[in-house]
Amino acid sequence: LLLADSTFCFLLSHDIAVSLLLRAVDILHAGLIPLLVLKLKTELDEIQELILDTLSNCLRVEASEALATGAITILKEKLKHSSAAIRSKAAWVLLEIGTHPEGKSMVCEEVIPVLVSLLEDTDPEVQASATGALMFATVKPQGRFSALGAEAIPPLLKLVAEETSKARLSAIKTLTMLAELPEGRKTLLDHTDTFQQCLNDPCEAVKRAAKIAISVIKWKPF
Numbered sequence: 001l002l003l004a005d006s007t008f009c010f011l012l013s014h015d016i017a018v019s020l021l022l023r024a025v026d027i028l029h030a031g032l033i034p035l036l037v038l039k040l041k042t043e044l045d046e047i048q049e050l051i052l053d054t055l056s057n058c059l060r061v062e063a064s065e066a067l068a069t070g071a072i073t074i075l076k077e078k079l080k081h082s083s084a085a086i087r088s089k090a091a092w093v094l095l096e097i098g099t100h101p102e103g104k105s106m107v108c109e110e111v112i113p114v115l116v117s118l119l120e121d122t123d124p125e126v127q128a129s130a131t132g133a134l135m136f137a138t139v140k141p142q143g144r145f146s147a148l149g150a151e152a153i154p155p156l157l158k159l160v161a162e163e164t165s166k167a168r169l170s171a172i173k174t175l176t177m178l179a180e181l182p183e184g185r186k187t188l189l190d191h192t193d194t195f196q197q198c199l200n201d202p203c204e205a206v207k208r209a210a211k212i213a214i215s216v217i218k219w220k221p222f
Helices: 005-014 024-027 031-037 045-059 062-066 073-080 084-098 101-110 112-118 124-136 141-149 154-162 170-177 182-198 204-217
Strands: none
Touching: 024 031, 024 045, 024 204, 031 045, 031 062, 031 073, 031 084, 045 073, 045 101, 045 124, 062 073, 062 084, 062 141, 073 084, 073 101, 084 101, 084 112, 084 124, 101 112, 101 124, 101 141, 112 204, 124 141, 124 170, 141 154, 141 170, 154 170, 154 182, 170 204, 182 204
16 A cells, blocks of 8 residues: 555545545555654644544554654644644544553653643643543653643642543543652642542542542552
């Protein structure tokens, strides 16, 4: 499968189903990831949205080509885009990148402060995508320290407190990881009531996550 730049972008712009017809593994094997990443710099917004959707599916499988092409830097810029859809989709691609060890390290180094700023975005989808990406990044100690330094706890607590927030579960899990740091635990000890409220959430996953968060926050060494 060899497609010229113009042909591939024509397909993206005229046939939304192209990302379904071309399986992620086919796109990866065809070596199209660098092209897609670089096209994010020049294409119209609607094309960028389709490219981001395609990258999300592909980078779930393998991310090394995208990282080598400078995807982190380009996606970081897209997090500041005027379009909420592009901000949300860029954060989601970073979430997928963060599922890979090498990608998680690069997100920790370069993107966490911007993700934290998006926790207070006016668009719920952007908040949810950014929180998800932050959740994966804070699996690493480096990510936790970076998130704590970027003052992630207040906006995350706000998302946890909002019963209708799409980011509630990811926010709880992220705060649980921040509670593993002494400074994070100390701060969150004053906010256990916020997690207690989540025990009444209709979603079982939220209730389980809240219970774990409370136990981590209240943990004391012997």
